[in-house]
Structures are given as structure tokens and as C-alpha cells.
Amino acid sequence: MSTAVLLLSCPDQKGLVARIAGFVFDHGGNIIHADHHTDFETELFLTRIEWAMDEFDLSREALIEAVADLARELEATAELHFSDKLARLAVWVTKQDHCLLDLIWRVEAGELHAEIPVIISNHRDLEPLAARHGIEFRHFEIRKENKADQEKLQLELLRDMNIDLVVLAKYMRILSADFLREFPTVINIHHSFLPAFAGANPYRRAHNRGVKIIGATAHYATAELDDGPIIDQDVARVSHRDSVGELIRRGRDLERLVLARAVRFHLANRVLVYRNRTVIFD
Amino acid sequence: MSTAVLLLSCPDQKGLVARIAGFVFDHGGNIIHADHHTDFETELFLTRIEWAMDEFDLSREALIEAVADLARELEATAELHFSDKLARLAVWVTKQDHCLLDLIWRVEAGELHAEIPVIISNHRDLEPLAARHGIEFRHFEIRKENKADQEKLQLELLRDMNIDLVVLAKYMRILSADFLREFPTVINIHHSFLPAFAGANPYRRAHNRGVKIIGATAHYATAELDDGPIIDQDVARVSHRDSVGELIRRGRDLERLVLARAVRFHLANRVLVYRNRTVIFD
Amino acid sequence: MSTAVLLLSCPDQKGLVARIAGFVFDHGGNIIHADHHTDFETELFLTRIEWAMDEFDLSREALIEAVADLARELEATAELHFSDKLARLAVWVTKQDHCLLDLIWRVEAGELHAEIPVIISNHRDLEPLAARHGIEFRHFEIRKENKADQEKLQLELLRDMNIDLVVLAKYMRILSADFLREFPTVINIHHSFLPAFAGANPYRRAHNRGVKIIGATAHYATAELDDGPIIDQDVARVSHRDSVGELIRRGRDLERLVLARAVRFHLANRVLVYRNRTVIFD
């Protein structure tokens, strides 16, 4: 069954739930998920509504226009998605394979409604893995002096391949602000419980600080390092018995689970970003 | 600000969100919380809507009637609550004080929107604690042969004191089916991760079984022992180093947290029961 | 660096730590891990000691004899392992691949000190996966009337291939008591928080019961279904929004993590079984 998902945020006012649900009902849509959130501090109303398209009386084109009208009326920011669209992911890696393998397995197992047409890396280590799964592998060597040029080529590739989402699956480098302006839909996994241990070597620093819990954070990448809107986080209890190597090993399990959950939320159009924060309509 | 809360479940059909939100809007209500759930297996729609009463154009009496009409129209089961109602709790205990103390503290701290006019027990151990907090203490000795009679007196007391909710805060006995038919709004805390270790001595049995995680479960009491609708559960990791006594000690923290959360959900009218399960609109 | 691991349990008495640590020291062993547990209920002393073999003055053969002498002296049950032994695993599956893939990845990544020479299944579904990783795949069709014969062939295979550990990675059938008597070192993953929902369809039953937390349990298989010594468990919070299908999906992540941890503990010789319980020396 094909559905439409409307993600909308606008200044709060009376009657919004009725107005939006009424819009769907008036056109014959059967709502299968509706969740609303009011942020009372900012007086913002945020909603996600999903309905079956099979008895809906507007064509997709007409719906797109109608949503634009609704957004204007409510001074809203609105996104419209259709569940039958298979998202196209570009997964960026360096040398570690665990997050990539996990994403591939979830796509193959049908857990993620997506396809992975390309893997991009600044190293060649994971090329055989890509080959084994029949995924195109593109190597971009990145040095300080060629980074801007390489990013242009990467952006071109994303456009040519109709990529919807970039997933940084332990890609140990930063994308430039220019890149993110051109292609802003990028999910990164950081191997710490942000905002603790942003930046390099979080497990080493966590070990030195003597924390009793480690974590991982999936967030949308922004120009500021490790400061984008957080989608999901998780933690694991550790002890004095755990060396840095042990933290790294245990962190891998956190990283792949948290990244997979974040990608899943995103692909199900369950994430709404506002003011550097996310609403997760789960 | 006073609000009304409508908890409603009915057979699923098109337009329910619009119908119910429209009803609130048409009478000038500003929705501050709306959450819906569709159980596709049973084709049941369940919703919780909360709105501000200050600009609402129906009196409470008229609203009660209007909700009854709505429920008839939708073949729904509906409950209507007003947030300015201070719930009256009767807390039942035996000898352990931790859950009781926790509830008292949360009431005094304003975490629970309720008052505790009476503590009921089959032992006198906690009478001084009740006195210290200025709460009436009623002792009912329970033996096999007097249980039915005592329960009648207890029911009378609940009626006389206008009790809304009975909380079994480590009351180590079972209420009869007759009692629960008369007064069905009873929350119990069981010191295991149900359905594991229902019945007596769960920590001893958990220890013997060698589990690596223990738990606690808050549920509505039903005539069948430890089988009522689960409101909340939580767990804690244990190890071979934990003796039964240690499990009991650690379990106390679980018990009071889980019970407090369940009572809080109930008092905020966030729990909807159907088919021996709960929907928690959190 | 090669190490020896001694796992020993015996009636408690004074001086055991000194006696055992002294034994290692007297022969030039440098202890790198020593953990003891006293079960005061059963008056049992249990210990795990690991030491470097490089300056140890006994040969392995002499050490084996010396440990046997020590065990006799202390009326102990003792196991001796050497860390340079690469364990040989037979992984048994039916149709689901997630636990198997996870184990393969961890072996390839060096997280598990083992090799997987063979995958055994009652179905052919995962044969291509085995081929892709260069692992022998053996299919044994199991029907009521041929089960005993097939198990004999399976036991023969385990012997021929020098298998140390059988891992039931979502093998949806039961091994007979006869099989387990012949080959007792079998780890199973059960998709519930045991002892809750032992047996078939645990997610469906968890959903029907309306639990708020689901779990997975790794345990040594015994002749009694889902009743063997528990090695590890973990849980995940669920809600009314989670369908049975969603529980199954989320459970897969629990299953593979819990199974991997249990296999890892076992392979590191960190598990000591007594009275149907485990001590995990972590």
C-alpha cells in the first residue's frame, strides 16, 4: 500500500489538527499515522501525518500543489513524501567496515526501504566488499589542496546518480560547508555521546576521563563539527576493566545500531528538524 | 490552566482524527496534546486529546453530554477527565515502606497531581510513618475466614473517602475478584519482569534460575494473579555476585521507580486499556 | 602472548586464593587476570586465573598433570585452556541469517578468536551465504522419524571436523538429550527474556501479553527446552506502537548482540557453569 507523508511545522494556533486532518479526510485519505508536537517555548506546532493514497482523490501533482497552498496559508514549512519511493543512498567510508556491512545487510533484509548504488571512500580498503555486494565503489583521494575540487566531483556524482541521502558510515573526514550547502541531507555517526568528546579520538579521551558509560550519536552533518541536529543516541556501560581497545570494540556495536536507527527514521520520514533539534515521530 | 482530556477507542474508520479534533475546535478548544494509535490487527482506533478549557464554549456538564453523543455516534468507549481534579489515592501496604515513601515524597514535591488521604494495611508496622506525614492509617487484619467481610469494609471506606485510585505499594496479598468488580481502578507493583516469576518470591526464583537481568512490573490488578494490563516495566542488570538479598535491595529501586511512573501515567490520564493491554500516550 | 586459563570450582576453605596464585607464581607464571567468587549459599569457591606462559617453567603436558593434582587436592572441578588454541565453531541455522552473518563478521574482524569451518542447517536457504564466505555447508533434513539417525551423522561430522562449540544461531529445532550427552558444548539464542516466553513464538506471545520490554537470552542448551544455564541477556523497550513484526525486527538486533557476547565470553573461557547457573568472569 502506497502512502503519503506530510511533515509540517508552523506557528501554533487553534484548530491546526482539525485543519490538517480535515484536509486529508476531505480528499478521501485514510490516516494511518498522525502525531503532533507543540513546542510551547517557541510556540511552534509540528506534525507528521501519513495516509493511504489508494482512495485519495487528488493526483500526486495536485497534492503537491495543495500542500504548497496549505503551507502558505499556515505560514508553514512542509515536506511531502511518498512511501513507494525507494531512497538512493551513497554510503561514505574510510577503512572500517562494520557500519557499512550493517547497512548493506539491512537493505538486503528489507529492514531499510532503500538501495545503495554507490560507496564512496578516500581509501581503497573496502573496494572488495563493495564488489562482493555488487555495489559501485568510487575512490576519491582527499588531500588538503585537492579537497575543494574533489568535493565538486563528488557532488556531481551524487547528482548523476540521483542520490537522496549521504550516510557517513565512519567516514573519518569532514565535509566542507560548501558541500553541505549543495547537498545538505547527510547523516553522520559519531563515536561518542555528544556533546561529550566531539572531535577526534573520543574513545581514548573517554578512557582517560574514566567515564563509566560510552555512547554513539547519529546526527545530521552541519558545517560545525559534530554539532548538527541529533537523531539518535545510545550508550553502553563500561568499567575500569575495559581498555581503549575494548571501548572501540564495544563502541562498534553502538555505532552500527545507532546509525541504522537514525537512517531508518530518516527513510521513514519520521524526522523533523527545527532549531538544530529533531522531532522523531516514532 | 485547566484542561480536558478525552480518552477514546472505537472501530477504525476514515475521518476520525478530523472528526474529533474538529469537535474540539468547533467549540473553541485549543488542543495542547493529541496522540492517536491504530491497532491494525483489531482495527481499533485509540486516541487521547487534551485541550485548554479557558476559551472552550461548552460548560463541563454540556461537554459530558456532548462526549456521550460522540461516543454513541462512533460506537466508542470514551472517558473524559479534567486536569484540575486532584485525584485521591488510597495506598495499600504490608510492611515495606520504600514504595509508600516514594509516593508520599512525589505527592509532596508536586510530581504527582494527587493527595493521599489514607494508607491501608494488614499490619501496623507503617502506622508511625503515616502519622509522621499526617495521613490517616487504617488497619485491616486479614485472615482467610474474615477476608470477604474485611473487603466489604474496605470498599465502604474507599467510597466514604471518595478514593479514585488504589495503589498496592507492596501489599503482599491478593484482592478478590468481588472487590475488583466493585472497585476496579487498582495499580499493583510486582517485583519481577512479568510474565516471568509471577506469584511469590520472584527474587529467590530469579536467583535460582540464574537470570542476568531482574525487573519490576506495574499493572492494573485483575482477578487473575499478576496477569492484568501492564503499564510499565523496568529492569536492572545483575550478576553472579548478587545474592538474593542483593537482588531484593536493588529491586526496591526498580519497584519504586516503575510504580511511580505508572501512577503518574494513570493520573495524567495517559493510559488506555484494551484487550488486557495498555496504550501509553506519553 | 600465549596464556593459560584455569577455571576451577571447589568447596570453600581458607587459603584457596593463596594456594592457587602461589601455584602459578611458584612456576614463574605472571598472572594477568584473577577473579574469584564465593557462593556463600552453597559454600562453593569459583575462580578464573589467567597467566602468561612465556616464563612459566612447566610444559603444557606437565601443567595439565599439575592441574589434575591440584584438582584432586582441592576436590575441585577444573578446566585448563590455552589462549593460542583457535576454537572451531559449527554454526547451526534454519532460514534466518542475521545471527550467522554477525558471527561471521566478528570472526573475520578478529573480534572472536575462532574459525567457522562448517554451517549446518535443516534447510538450504543459507547455502549461498556459506559459499560466499568460503564455509562448508551441510544440509540435514530433519523429520520426526529420521531425527535420531541424522543426529548420529551430525555428531560424527562434529567429531571429524574437531568442532569445539556448536552455536545454534536461530536453529528453530531442539537437539535431543542423547545428542547433548555426546556433545554438550552448545550455545543457543532464545528470542525472549527467559524464563518468560520459553518455547515457540515468543514475540507473538510478548505482543499479546502487552509487555513494555522484550529480550533475548543466550544459554547453554540442555535437554530441557530453554532451561539451560543463562550466559547473557539483554532487553529493549517497546510500546503499543510496535506490531509483532516490529518486535521481530527489533529483536533481531538483540539476538545477534546477546549471542555474540555469549560466544565471546565462552571463547575467552570466562564462563563457569554450576548448578544450572553461570559465573561470568568479565
Added chain:
Amino acid sequence: MSTAVLLLSCPDQKGLVARIAGFVFDHGGNIIHADHHTDFETELFLTRIEWAMDEFDLSREALIEAVADLARELEATAELHFSDKLARLAVWVTKQDHCLLDLIWRVEAGELHAEIPVIISNHRDLEPLAARHGIEFRHFEIRKENKADQEKLQLELLRDMNIDLVVLAKYMRILSADFLREFPTVINIHHSFLPAFAGANPYRRAHNRGVKIIGATAHYATAELDDGPIIDQDVARVSHRDSVGELIRRGRDLERLVLARAVRFHLANRVLVYRNRTVIFD
């Protein structure tokens, strides 16, 4: 049963477990807990040994000397404690009562082997609570210009009352480096997952950052704010639905549990500090 606890750390060398356990055994001590940890990075050996004193053949005075000799021999730092010593706690508060109440309840329930002879505060709000539990309440108004003088009086009070441990139970001010030099045994609870959100208003900052998990940290106070050795941490999952007020409410449960666990570990002499980190022998 009275026991002795030896906490010892020294440069690693062969034979330490045998040497220390042998020392206890040679004097007739029955070890009931022995746990060792080797930090391979710093080549440090750390151990906790606890044994029954009833058949031990050294007097306490002789034992103290013998331990001093042992420490000299091993170039070790050693602490010796006797379990029959009832620790005397000074609990410092400002206006919030939840951590204080929790500690009082645990002392009264026998969960903490301690007494609380005095509560110290810079405000008078909790004086009635102290009175209700028969605990002396001492008010020290703290202003910038009198802080040094007040701290001198506080130190005098701690000495006069033979206080063993200061617990900062939501004391919202910092103790000076001078104070901590004089009285270094101070446990603080910080209402964030350190090192994230050190300093003021952690819940507000956590909310603004949009984290999905909040935490609390118990640590030994040092002159550097929120930077002392971490004893315990815990976390709770939150969502966009949680306002700052809700984070504060949920944080209170974390704070009291984490603080109580840390105090409990400390009182059981299970904490060994080295290099601004802790080993928890649990």
C-alpha cells in the same frame, strides 16, 4: 561478622596475588572477597581483599603495622578499613530535598552502613526536614567575601563531629581548593552525563542541544569543577516531548540513584582512585 578490607595499588610485578593472599592466609584470615585489576598501560596492579577478622591472629594495631610494612615492600599505596566502623556523613544541601531524603531513607533502611549526624546548608529551607529526622542542621550563609572564613568554620565542624565523608547532595556551590586539601573525601552529584554539560544549568543546555539521553554523574570533588574521578553514571532516554522542566523531574530520579550507588560503593570501600579515575571493585 567483622571484616578487614585492604585496598592497595602498586607497580605490577610477578607474584602479587600470591604474596597478598598469602599474607592474609598466613595470619588465619578467611578471604571472602578478592578482586584484582592490572592496568597494563600504566603497569599498575590494584587490588581489594576482604577477609573475616574472627580467626585472624593479628590485632588491629598489629595489622595496621603489617600493612604499612607490606606497602613499603611493594612500593604500594594502601588503605585498610574495618567493616564494623560506622561511617559518619555530613550531607550538604541547598534547597532541593530529593537526594537528601533518599540518603536518609537508605541509612534508616540499613542500605547504607553509615549515620548522618549533620546536614549543612547555605539556606534554611531544609531545616524542618532535618528536624523531622532528628539530624542536626547547620546553616552557613555563603557570600563571596565570607566564603573562606565560613569554610574554616565548616572544616572545624567536620573535625569536631568526626565526619568521614562529605556528600554534596545537590549543594549548588563549589568548595574551594583549600577546603578540599584539608578535607578531600567529598562526593558530588552532578546533574549531567560528564564531561558533557559540566557547570551550570545542564538540563537547560541538554534541552537546547537536543540530546536524546540525559544523565547524572557522581564523582569525587576536586578543585577543578566537575572534573574529579567519576564513581558512577547513569542515563535516561528522553525525547522532543520532554520540556526542560520534564528533564529536571526525570533527572531527579537519576541523581538520587547514582549518588546513592556512589556513596554505597565508597562506604563499602570498593572504590580505588588513581590518575583521576576509579576502579570499582563490585
